[in-house]
Structures are given as C-alpha cells and as structure tokens.
Amino acid sequence: METLFEEVEAALPWFFPVLAFGIGACIGSFINVCVYRIPAGQSIIRPRSRCRVCGQPIPPYLNLPILGWIFLRGKARCCGAPIGIRYPFIEFLTAVLFLVSWLGLPPVLALIGWLWIFIALCVAFIDLDHMIIPDRFSIGGLLAGLALSVIFPALHGIETPFALLGSIGGFFNALTGALIGSSIILWIMILGELVLKKEALGFGDVKLMGAIGAFCGWQGSVFSLFAGAILGTVSLVFLQIVFAVIPLKRPGGVPENFLGKKIPFGPFLAGASLLYYLFLGPAVDEYFASLAWVAKGAVGAN
Numbered sequence: 209m210e211t212l213f214e215e216v217e218a219a220l221p222w223f224f225p226v227l228a229f230g231i232g233a234c235i236g237s238f239i240n241v242c243v244y245r246i247p248a249g250q251s252i253i254r255p256r257s258r259c260r261v262c263g264q265p266i267p268p269y270l271n272l273p274i275l276g277w278i279f280l281r282g283k284a285r286c287c288g289a290p291i292g293i294r295y296p297f298i299e300f301l302t303a304v305l306f307l308v309s310w311l312g313l314p315p316v317l318a319l320i321g322w323l324w325i326f327i328a329l330c331v332a333f334i335d336l337d338h339m340i341i342p343d344r345f346s347i348g349g350l351l352a353g354l355a356l357s358v359i360f361p362a363l364h365g366i367e368t369p370f371a372l373l374g375s376i377g378g379f380f381n382a383l384t385g386a387l388i389g390s391s392i393i394l395w396i397m398i399l400g401e402l403v404l405k406k407e408a409l410g411f412g413d414v415k416l417m418g419a420i421g422a423f424c425g426w427q428g429s430v431f432s433l434f435a436g437a438i439l440g441t442v443s444l445v446f447l448q449i450v451f452a453v454i455p456l457k458r459p460g461g462v463p464e465n466f467l468g469k470k471i472p473f474g475p476f477l478a479g480a481s482l483l484y485y486l487f488l489g490p491a492v493d494e495y496f497a498s499l500a501w502v503a504k505g506a507v508g509a510n
C-alpha cells in the first residue's frame with residue numbers, strides 16, 4: 209500500500225526538498241532569536257521581534273527569513289539602522305543544512321538531524337558571542353539524544369525486529385557515546401591545565417561532548433573532538449595569516465593577534481559533529497571498525 213508520503217514524493221519530487229529548505233530558513237530565524245535572547249536571560253517566545261535600535265515592533269512580512277533582509281537591503285525600515293548580514297546568513301545556512309539532511313538521510317534520521325542542526329548552531333553562535341554554552345542545549349541535548357535513541361535506535365545504526373532489544377541497544381550506544389566523548393575532553397582539559405598552567409577548555413565543552421555523543425555515538429564524539437581541534441587550528445592560522453597580510457585600517461595599525469586570544473571551542477565541536485552526522489558518519493564508522501580489526505589482528509599474531 210502506498211502511503212500519502214510516497215504518493216506526494218512520486219508526483220511532486222521537488223515538494224519535500226523545498227519544504228525542508230523553507231522550514232530550515234524559519235528555524236534559522238528562530239536560531240537568531242535564541243542566540244540573541246537566551247544569553248540575555250530573555251524569553252524566546254515573547255515579546256514579538258522588535259527593532260534593536262529604536263524598539264519598534266517589526267511587521268511579520270518584513271521578518272521573513274532571508275527575503276526580509278534582501279527586501280530591506282540590510283537597513284531597518286523604522287530607523288534605518290543597519291541589520292547585520294549574519295542574520296540572513298544563519299537563516300540561509302540552516303536552510304541549506306536542513307535540505308542536505310533531508311536529501312542525504314532516511315526521513316526519521318533527517319528529522320532528528322534537524323533537531324541536532326538547531327542545537328549545534330545555537331551552541332556555535334552563542335559560544336562565539338559569549339564564550340558560554342547554555343545547559344539547556346548541552347544537558348538538554350544529552351537528554352533529548354538519549355530519549356531519541358531509545359525511540360529510534362536506527363539513530364545508532366541498530367535495526368532489529370525486537371523493539372525492546374533495539375531500544376536497549378540505542379540507549380547503550382547513546383550513553384557510551386556521551387560518556388566516552390565527555391571523559392576524553394575532560395582528561396584533555398585536566399592535562400592541558402597541568403601543562404599550560406591555565407584553563408584552555410571549559411565545562412561547557414565537556415557537557416556539549418555529552419550531547420554530541422548521545423546523538424552521534426562514540427565514533428561521532430571522538431571524531432568531533434579531533435576534527436574540531438583540526439578545524440579550530442586551521443581557522444586560527446588562516447585568520448592569523450589573513451590579518452597579518454592584509455593591512456587593516458585599525459587604530460594604531462596593529463594587526464589583531466588571534467593566536468593569543470581566548471577562542472571558544474564549542475563552534476568547532478558543533479561544526480565537526482554536523483560534518484559527522486550529515487556527511488562523514490558511515491566513512492568514520494568504517495575507519496574505526498578497520499582500526500579495531502587491525503588491533504585484533506595484532507593481538508592474534510602474538
């Protein structure tokens with residue numbers, strides 16, 4: 209029997225991808241609200257959007273994701289204050305990631321992916337702005353990941369006709385991922401403090417690794433940690449070179465020294481976890497499986 213879902217998909221192949229992009233743009237708009245209001249301790253539901261400069265309410269048709277900014281050419285209708293390009297950028301980025309998730313994964317995993325994209329982007333941009341990762345995303349993400357793993361064990365590649373077995377397996381996988389991810393980063397933090405005599409990572413990163421592990425399993429959390437470190441280093445060196453080469457019109461003419469600055473790690477962890485969930489998961493899992501196989505072979509040879 210054909211379901212309504214399959215019928216629509218067959219008759220209008222563009223319908224669900226366009227819907228995914230549109231929903232992503234709207235969620236991106238909501239991410240902008242969360243990133244701005246949650247660190248300030250404001251409600252994310254009320255009041256409605258207001259101009260940040262003059263405080264006038266923004267009519268819904270000017271608040272459309274991506275299009276509103278283009279229509280206004282980046283200037284507020286009420287007072288002409290410039291609206292940063294970051295707002296439409298986050299909306300567009302979320303829309304693209306939602307579309308990628310929908311096109312690349314089976315429907316249930318795609319929808320769980322949407323939730324993880326939302327959590328990861330909120331964490332990334334809040335950490336970038338304020339050097340904090342709110343517990344509602346890290347611990348909340350951990351709990352959501354555990355619950356979803358029980359309901360949908362397929363999140364960890366578990367497929368069995370026995371629902372109870374699947375749920376136990378899903379829960380175990382999510383828990384293992386959370387514990388392995390947070391303990392590795394905790395030990396890096398402890399050893400880093402011993403060696404560097406200063407705090408390089410925060411407990412927000414440890415809790416975030418718990419959430420990553422619950423959604424991505426131990427392979428995903430280990431990958432995120434190492435890929436995140438590489439991404440972070442490469443970005444820093446890149447920025448350092450760009451700012452050293454390009455003479456900037458800065459008072460005093462001193463180039464900004466990124467290497468000496470405190471840099472949040474959360475955005476890189478979150479970005480790497482999205483790479484794993486949306487693109488590299490199967491390849492990374494296979495790599496770890498081959499490592500285990502090599503290790504076993506080495507033991508067997510003795």
Ligand SMILES: [Zn+2]
Nearest residue numbers: 259262286287
């Ligand atoms: Zn205004």
